[in-house]
Amino acid sequence: MSVGNRIFLQRNLPDPKIMEQFRNLPAANVADTMGRSCALCSEIHLINRPKDSIMVGAALTVKARPGDNLFIHRALDLAGENDVVVVSNEGDRSQSLMGEIMAVYAEHTRKIRGIVLDGPIRDVDELSKMEHMFLYATGSTPGGPYKEGPGEINVPISVGNIAVNPGDIVLGDADGVIIIPRKDADKILETAIPFAVADAGKVDAARTGKANRQWVADTLEKKGVEIIDDVYHG
Numbered sequence: 001m002s003v004g005n006r007i008f009l010q011r012n013l014p015d016p017k018i019m020e021q022f023r024n025l026p027a028a029n030v031a032d033t034m035g036r037s038c039a040l041c042s043e044i045h046l047i048n049r050p051k052d053s054i055m056v057g058a059a060l061t062v063k064a065r066p067g068d069n070l071f072i073h074r075a076l077d078l079a080g081e082n083d084v085v086v087v088s089n090e091g092d093r094s095q096s097l098m099g100e101i102m103a104v105y106a107e108h109t110r111k112i113r114g115i116v117l118d119g120p121i122r123d124v125d126e127l128s129k130m131e132h133m134f135l136y137a138t139g140s141t142p143g144g145p146y147k148e149g150p151g152e153i154n155v156p157i158s159v160g161n162i163a164v165n166p167g168d169i170v171l172g173d174a175d176g177v178i179i180i181p182r183k184d185a186d187k188i189l190e191t192a193i194p195f196a197v198a199d200a201g202k203v204d205a206a207r208t209g210k211a212n213r214q215w216v217a218d219t220l221e222k223k224g225v226e227i228i229d230d231v232y233h234g
């Protein structure tokens, strides 16, 4: 077996019924129920404004050689409408990993739900107009990718400081992307649904003047913060 240079065609996939239920949950709400430690770094941001507001799919992982997209090209041939292709690129920002040809193929021929790149893209003007597929990337550069490999598909990777396993649930919206471990997804859902309802209630209270702010004073007091009713004398 060629570790570092191999493609697994199979993944353990999440339960479609569980995936479906994440479709109405903002990523921020779910992240708050996961210890707030499941979100990819903020550099990886949404490039376009798809018609849907929430992306949910099963991770098809790609471990790309930095600045090289040979294995990403292959991943696009393997992914489908319930998949999000998630690409690790070891932090390289020098070469774009994808442009209009690949993105149009992914969106229109393969109907892939989303692509999350730990690196830049090119043809950003066109890609930002895509309506169906979600595209996350770190920025843009005209410099194109190499096509040499090596690389891996459907192995555990690290993207934006977060571990991603093939078949994990990838949840994204305008805020960014979180990774929901496949095996914990049902438990996370149980907590996230009532959390989202409570959060919506807090927004409503904030709008209608009914917000309860007592917790701020209570927390500051608990932390021993000195409250001084005077100006700062420098």
Ligand SMILES: O=C([O-])CC(=O)C(=O)O
Pocket (backbone or CB within 6 Å): 069, 097, 098, 099, 100, 101, 102, 103, 122, 123, 144, 145
């Ligand atoms: O060179 C590549 O493989 C990427 C590219 O520019 C495109 O997809 O348009």
